[in-house]
Structure formats: structure tokens, C-alpha cells
Amino acid sequence: QQQVKQSPQSLIVQKGGIPIINCAYENTAFDYFPWYQQFPGKGPALLIAIRPDVSEKKEGRFTISFNKSAKQFSLHIMDSQPGDSATYFCAASKSGNQFYFGTGTSLTVIP
Amino acid sequence: EPEVTQTPSHQVTQMGQEVILRCVPISNHLYFYWYRQILGQKVEFLVSFYNNEISEKSEIFDDQFSVERPDGSNFTLKIRSTKLEDSAMYFCASSSKLAGIGELFFGEGSRLTVL
Numbered sequence: 411q412q413q414v415k416q417s418p419q420s421l422i423v424q425k426g427g428i429p430i431i432n433c434a435y436e437n438t439a440f441d442y443f444p445w446y447q448q449f450p451g452k453g454p455a456l457l458i459a460i461r462p463d464v465s466e467k468k469e470g471r472f473t474i475s476f477n478k479s480a481k482q483f484s485l486h487i488m489d490s491q492p493g494d495s496a497t498y499f500c501a502a503s504k505s506g507n508q509f510y511f512g513t514g515t516s517l518t519v520i521p
Numbered sequence: 522e523p524e525v526t527q528t529p530s531h532q533v534t535q536m537g538q539e540v541i542l543r544c545v546p547i548s549n550h551l552y553f554y555w556y557r558q559i560l561g562q563k564v565e566f567l568v569s570f571y572n573n574e575i576s577e578k579s580e581i582f583d584d585q586f587s588v589e590r591p592d593g594s595n596f597t598l599k600i601r602s603t604k605l606e607d608s609a610m611y612f613c614a615s616s617s618k619l620a621g622i623g624e625l626f627f628g629e630g631s632r633l634t635v636l
Contacts, residue, residue: 416563444625446564451629452630453612453614453627453629455627456625499563499564501564508569508577509566509625511565512563513562513563514562514563
């Protein structure tokens with residue numbers, strides 16, 4: 411059973427565009443929702459994370475929107491740059507230990 | 522900046538052979554993890570380790586897998602008898618707190634190829 415579903419699988423945007431990546435989860439016990447950025451040949455790196463007690467969190471050009479009732483959360487990248495080209499993973503966790511990752515979204519930002 | 526280091530970066534082995542993947546977590550971290558990523562697929566949790574014992578493990582982490590912290594700094598993943606389907610990128614991660622509360626720091630991974 412896939413605990414976290416992520417879409418789209420790949421995304422191509424022009425520089426300055428606003429790519430949006432969506433995730434949905436099943437388990438209402440999840441209480442921590444991070445997004446990870448992964449460049450080729452590197453490990454995932456934490457980008458931004460949110461807890462279910464807020465509906466939005468913004469850090470720089472990255473924003474998470476969280477809809478608890480719909481069990482969905484999304485990542486928005488404002489004013490996207492070619493350097494943002496990477497694979498993005500959403501994840502969910504219940505009180506630590508095990509993270510459940512989405513299947514990843516390959517983002518390409520065209521100059 | 523402190524980082525998680527992993528060795529080897531790539532290992533090729535024959536099916537049935539034992540493999541040990543090594544990790545040096547960030548020095549003041551207390552929680553350690555192994556994840557794997559089959560090429561092009563999602564990152565999957567294998568095991569978490571705290572206070573010198575396994576705190577949680579997934580269905581993937583069966584009897585052929587084991588973890589150890591032999592000397593207080595290294596954190597190893599052993600695969601006793603490798604299978605073709607064990608071919609993947611294995612990531613070690615560490616955290617100063619439970620991963621749902623503190624940031625999880627990943628290493629660059631060890632690519633395992635089983636022939």
C-alpha cells in the first residue's frame with residue numbers, strides 16, 4: 411500500500427514559472443510532512459517541512475500548502491530557476507522514526 | 522558544515538556474497554537510519570537505530586540485513602547473502618532528534634550492484 415502518492419512524475423517549466431508538486435497521504439496519524447530535494451548523485455536534502463497545525467509555510471521561494479481535511483499537501487516554487495532542476499520528494503512521518511516517501515518528481519527549469 | 526559520509530560510493534558484487542556498507546553519521550547525532558532507492562523509484566525506509574539497538578524496521582529489512590554501530594562512530598549495514606533485487610542506492614541518514622521532529626541528514630549514498 412502506497413502511503414504517500416506524489417504527482418506529477420515529471421515537470422518542465424520556463425524560468426520564472428511556478429511549478430507545483432502535489433502529494434496525498436492516507437494515514438491521519440502522520441504529523442510531519444517534509445519535502446526533500448535531490449540532485450543527481452547526491453542524497454536527499456531537506457528543503458522545507460510543515461506540521462498539520464498550519465495550512466501554509468513559506469521559506470524563501472518555497473511554499474508548502476497543506477489541506478488537512480483533503481489529506482493533501484503541495485510544494486510551490488516561486489520564480490523558478492535552472493538551479494532548481496532536481497528531483498523533489500514529499501514525505502510523511504508519524505512522530506519520528508519511519509518516513510514514507512513519495513515516488514518523486516523530476517523538475518526541469520528551462521532557461 | 523557537518524555531513525554524513527558513506528563508503529563505498531559504488532560496490533559491485535556477485536549474488537550470494539556478503540556486503541557491508543559503512544556510514545559515519547554526524548558526530549552529535551543520536552538517531553541513525555538506512556534507506557534505499559531502487560533506480561528511478563522512491564526512497565524506502567529500511568531501519569532506524571537508537572541507543573545501540575534497532576528502534577523500527579520495515580518489511581524490507583528481513584533476516585539477511587543487519588545493522589551495527591561497532592565503534593561509536595561508524596554505522597554499518599550488512600547484507601548477508603545478496604540477491605539481484607538488492608541492487609539499489611543505499612542512503613544512510615542521521616538526526617539529532619527523532620526524524621519527525623529534527624532534520625534528517627542524508628549521506629550521498631552507496632550504490633550496490635548485484636550481478
